[in-house]
Amino acid sequence: MKKTLIAIGIGFLVQGYALAAHATVLDFETLANNDDLIHDLGASYIEKGYRLENLGHFPFSTYGSQNPFFSGSTALINDNDAGITRLSLVSQGEFALRSIDMVTLYPGLTPDGADITFTALRTDHTIISRVIHIDDRLPGSGAQTFTFGSDFEHLAAVSWSNMASYHQFDNINVTAVPEPESYAMLLAGLGLLGALARRRPRAGLV
Incomplete structure (x- = not known):
């Protein structure tokens, strides 16, 4: 007994x-493909209890590892003019955004880089935003990591949109509130x- x-x-x-x-990292490695193609994924993608929604006309996509613009790691692409990506928990719970990796959509071909606006809806119904700038890099040289502070905690959802050019995103570090x-x-x-x-x-x- x-x-x-x-x-x-x-x-x-x-x-x-x-x-x-x-604590979770969305790394999209289950989508890895060893080819030179662009793979369409649809307007919604779920990984490890989180949902990513593409609010643009064209679906999410990824590059195969042999594509000339592959970032060095499987990343998700929102290839829409002023396209918006929204992240939330499938359970509709509360979470924090800790960091995200980003690289331009066409590394080596966008000398001005790309500006990305992050807008977060907090559970107290306040809205905060932050603009980051991605520098252009040579293909395969890797992404830039952007970290977020305590203002990006207690979130119901967070979205980001293209202001100039397009981008790939990877390794989203998030923490759900128990x-x-x-x-x-x-x-x-x-x-x-x-x-x-x-x-x-x-x-x-x-």
């Missing part, structure tokens, strides 16, 4: 920790194991 209770307590701890540990049941499972597991520890007989006592 005691072993069963210990197993249950450990199970609560494991499940609670898994639900609470929500739901209350995650903490409940952790506390239940700790409480059960603590109670069992207190009931353990002391050495040398009958």
Whole structure:
């Protein structure tokens, strides 16, 4: 019976920790293709519990690794004039945007780079925005990483749009806010194991 209770307590701890540990990187590596083509993906893409929506006319796409404009890592493309990409949790929960990798759509051919506007809707209904600039790079030389501070926490959704030229994006680092049941499972597991520890007989006592 005691072993069963210990197993249950450990199970609560494991499940609670898994639900609470929500740091995630969307890297699109499941879309990797070793060719020189452009692959259309449709207007909506889901990875690791997050949904990316393309609000433009043309769908999301990726470059195969042999394409001359491949960034060095599989990235998603919104190839629309002033195209808007929106990111949110499938569960409609709260999350934070920590960082994102970006590179121009045609590395080596866009000397002015690209300006991208990020607009975030926070759960308190306030809206914040930030403009970043992507420098042009040679094909295959990799992307630039842009980090976001505490103002991009407690988000319901975040979107970004092209102001000039187009871009590829990759390695979106996001953190979901744990739901209350995650903490409940952790506390239940700790409480059960603590109670069992207190009931353990002391050495040398009958």
